[in-house]
Structures are given as C-alpha cells and as structure tokens.
Amino acid sequence: MRTPVTHSEIVVGLDLGTTKVSAVVGEVDADGITILGVGNVPCRGLRKGVVSNIEWTMRSVREAIEAAQTMAGVEIKTVYAGIAGSHIRSQASDGVCAIAGREVTRTDLDRVLEGARAIPVDADRMILHALPREYVVDAQDGIRDPVGMSGVRLQARVNLVTAATSCVQNVIRCVERCGLTVADVVLEPLASADAVLSEDEKEIGVAVIDIGGGTTDLLLYADGGIAHTSIIPAGGNNITSDVAAGLRTPMAEAERLKRNYGCALGRMISDEEEIEVPGVGGHSPRRVARRLLSDIIEPRVEEIFAEARRRIEETGLLEQVSSGCVLTGGAALMEGMVECAEEILGMPVRLGFPVGVKGIVQLVQGPQYATGVGLLRYGAQQLADRAAHQAPAERGRVQSQVEDADLGAHAGGKSGFWNWFRAAF
Numbered sequence: 001m002r003t004p005v006t007h008s009e010i011v012v013g014l015d016l017g018t019t020k021v022s023a024v025v026g027e028v029d030a031d032g033i034t035i036l037g038v039g040n041v042p043c044r045g046l047r048k049g050v051v052s053n054i055e056w057t058m059r060s061v062r063e064a065i066e067a068a069q070t071m072a073g074v075e076i077k078t079v080y081a082g083i084a085g086s087h088i089r090s091q092a093s094d095g096v097c098a099i100a101g102r103e104v105t106r107t108d109l110d111r112v113l114e115g116a117r118a119i120p121v122d123a124d125r126m127i128l129h130a131l132p133r134e135y136v137v138d139a140q141d142g143i144r145d146p147v148g149m150s151g152v153r154l155q156a157r158v159n160l161v162t163a164a165t166s167c168v169q170n171v172i173r174c175v176e177r178c179g180l181t182v183a184d185v186v187l188e189p190l191a192s193a194d195a196v197l198s199e200d201e202k203e204i205g206v207a208v209i210d211i212g213g214g215t216t217d218l219l220l221y222a223d224g225g226i227a228h229t230s231i232i233p234a235g236g237n238n239i240t241s242d243v244a245a246g247l248r249t250p251m252a253e254a255e256r257l258k259r260n261y262g263c264a265l266g267r268m269i270s271d272e273e274e275i276e277v278p279g280v281g282g283h284s285p286r287r288v289a290r291r292l293l294s295d296i297i298e299p300r301v302e303e304i305f306a307e308a309r310r311r312i313e314e315t316g317l318l319e320q321v322s323s324g325c326v327l328t329g330g331a332a333l334m335e336g337m338v339e340c341a342e343e344i345l346g347m348p349v350r351l352g353f354p355v356g357v358k359g360i361v362q363l364v365q366g367p368q369y370a371t372g373v374g375l376l377r378y379g380a381q382q383l384a385d386r387a388a389h390q391a392p393a394e395r396g397r398v399q400s401q402v403e404d405a406d407l408g409a410h411a412g413g414k415s416g417f418w419n420w421f422r423a424a425f
C-alpha cells in the first residue's frame, strides 16, 4: 500500500537499456504519479545490459534527458537509474534482532534488514537491495509488515541482490558526467515488475520476464515477496542477429523484418505468405516464405523461455507461481511470444504493459517502457516512505545515496559508500 506524499515533486526514471535510453518524468503528489514527458533515444553504449562505452552512453543519456526536459517543461537534476546484466546475483539471507517484549517499530525493521545485509560479499561486489520476503516474530512466520506486533525476537528473511561494483560505478559515472545526481541505482527487473504487476498477482505468485534487446530479466514473486531475480544474457538483439545471418540480410533490415513479420511460433504462419528480403553487398532482394523467418526466430525464443523455466524450476518455486507469467520488454511485442511462452513455461502468460500512472500515458504505453515507468514508481515510493517514516524501511549502500543527495553529498554526506566511491574515482 503506497503512502501518499503531501506535496508534489518531480521524479525521473532513467532506463539505460541495451537498445535505448528512456527518461520518464513524472510529477508525484497525493493523487499519484502524472507522466509529464518522456525522452527516448537509441543507445549503443551498452552490451547485454552493461555499460561498455561511457561516451556513447553519456551521449544518449544527455539527449534523452534534454528531450524529456523539453517535453515536461521542467529541469531534471536527479534520476533513479536502472541496472541489469548477468553480473547481478541474488541469494537468501536472514537477519535477527531482539525486541524484548515491546512493539516492533520501523527502526527495528531497519536494524533487522541491516543484519540480513551483514554477510560476506566478494570485494568487487556490492549489495544493491535487501528485499524482505517475510518477517518472523517469535514463532509466527509469514508476516508481511510486523510493525506494531509484540514479541521477543524479530527475524527477516530477505532476498539479497548483489551487483559487480564496477558496473554500478559505470552507471553512476555516465549519469553524473551529464551533470545529474543519481538518487538510487535500481535493479531493472524490480522496476519492470512493479510497473506491470497487479497486487493480486504479487500476492498469489507470479513470474515476470522482461525480454529487452540485450538481456532477459526474470523475477519471481512467491508467498507475497520477491523470491528470485536473475538476468539471462540474451534478448531481442540475438533474434535480430539470427535473422541477419539466416536470411543473409543487413542488421537494419533484419530488425525491420523481425518487427514487421517476425513470429515466435512457426505453425501460426501459413505456408503461402511471402516476404521480400533485401540482399547484402549488392545482391538483389529475393522473396522467401515468411515461415522461414519464424523458423529462424523460434529456436532462439524457445531457448530463452527454456532457460527461464530452468531457472524457475531451480528455485523450487514453480508450483508457487500460481498466477502464471507476465511477459514484458520490447521483444515481448512479437507475434506468437505469449503462445510460445505458454507452451514452454507450462503456465498462463499475459503481456505486461506499464500501469499505475496517469497524464500523458500514451507516451509510455508499450512494454518497452515498463522499466522506465517502474523506476519512476520506485522513486515515488521512496518519497512516500520518507514522508511517512523519515527514512526508508530498506536502506542500503546504494540507497543511502538518496539521502546523501538530498543532504548535499558533494560536500560529504553520511553514506560511507558515497564517500568511498568519490575517493576511489
């Protein structure tokens, strides 16, 4: 349940995707989130969700921010930036603290989550999120919000998400060099899931699969909490490369053919349909069966869903994903994706479009905007948390940047991470 903020603030979600950078600007007030503008520009600075060229990424960030500012008519200073890539890992952890018979407070939640974070992490990795799955007060488990309950011992079962420090630094660096402050670095599938899921789905259990250009992000809700998240290093770009190689056509044409005629299930295409395929290196165009295009696409899509299914099975939570799967990300738009996913995952599948915002919603209607809208919603939730409790319930090394930014971190805030980051770079 979101706590309304009492005044209006501008919040910006910045999705650094493998194919595009999206800056989504919203105004957050007691009535919710109003989309004011979006800047969407192609980006070639990332590989498989990870920044691989700082200059190119910066250029796209700058252009996306400028476009969003112009459309929204506001100045953007701070953003919530997304991060993905196969360096992301998640693991279970527990935190415990004594409450000695009194009522559990928000401060106790902070303490117990801090405890869950206190596990050894490799020197080159950092904790991005500590996502509570459930709380246990004395012998009673399965508690979502223990504040106000009485007991002797409070335990938190959390899902710890860690990232390679260098990848987080590169995201921060790209954004800061554009003269912006990073309020927080947020796991992209967390943002996408928040944007496309209903509360019922979260409650019952659901899998979210965000198929982007470079990565396919998986996130599982089970028992009302986030039970698993991982990144599969393949996405729509792999499909395009397969089409380019299989039909011997330039990448740009392969992308066009994929978007206009691609289908993830060959048997949905009649044998009579034909498409024109431009040749490479001066070869003239030729007509081929559209079925051939889907025969190239289908194995790659199957491979991605089979890997997603393998990962879900590995968690032992397949049975608990009762409401099925929500498919989002740009590549989910291809014909036959839902049907193919249903066959391979063996569960009901629907397409996920961003919800929970108003204003110029047509700007962010496609599944490719799930992450940008989710980042904006995440930022709005941070404001609400701060308004309600002064400090967010879940604070981490990266998240404490939110407070540092507000306190004027450039002069030296209270976050050890932030000072360390600045000193190191």
Ligand SMILES: Nc1ncnc2c1ncn2[C@@H]1O[C@H](COP(=O)(O)OP(=O)(O)OP(=O)(O)O)[C@@H](O)[C@H]1O
Pocket (backbone or CB within 6 Å): 016, 017, 018, 019, 020, 048, 049, 084, 211, 212, 213, 214, 215, 216, 235, 236, 237, 240, 255, 258, 259, 260, 262, 329, 330, 331, 332, 333, 334, 335, 367, 368, 369
């Ligand atoms: N209509 C469509 N049919 C098939 N594929 C599509 C369609 N529209 C977009 N795509 C594919 O979606 C992918 C881009 O999706 P998205 O914008 O979600 O990715 P991204 O966020 O840039 O990348 P990532 O999340 O992997 O870092 C591209 O591979 C593109 O070809």
Ligand SMILES: [Mg+2]
Pocket (backbone or CB within 6 Å): 015, 016, 017, 018, 188, 212, 213, 329, 371
């Ligand atoms: Mg993406």
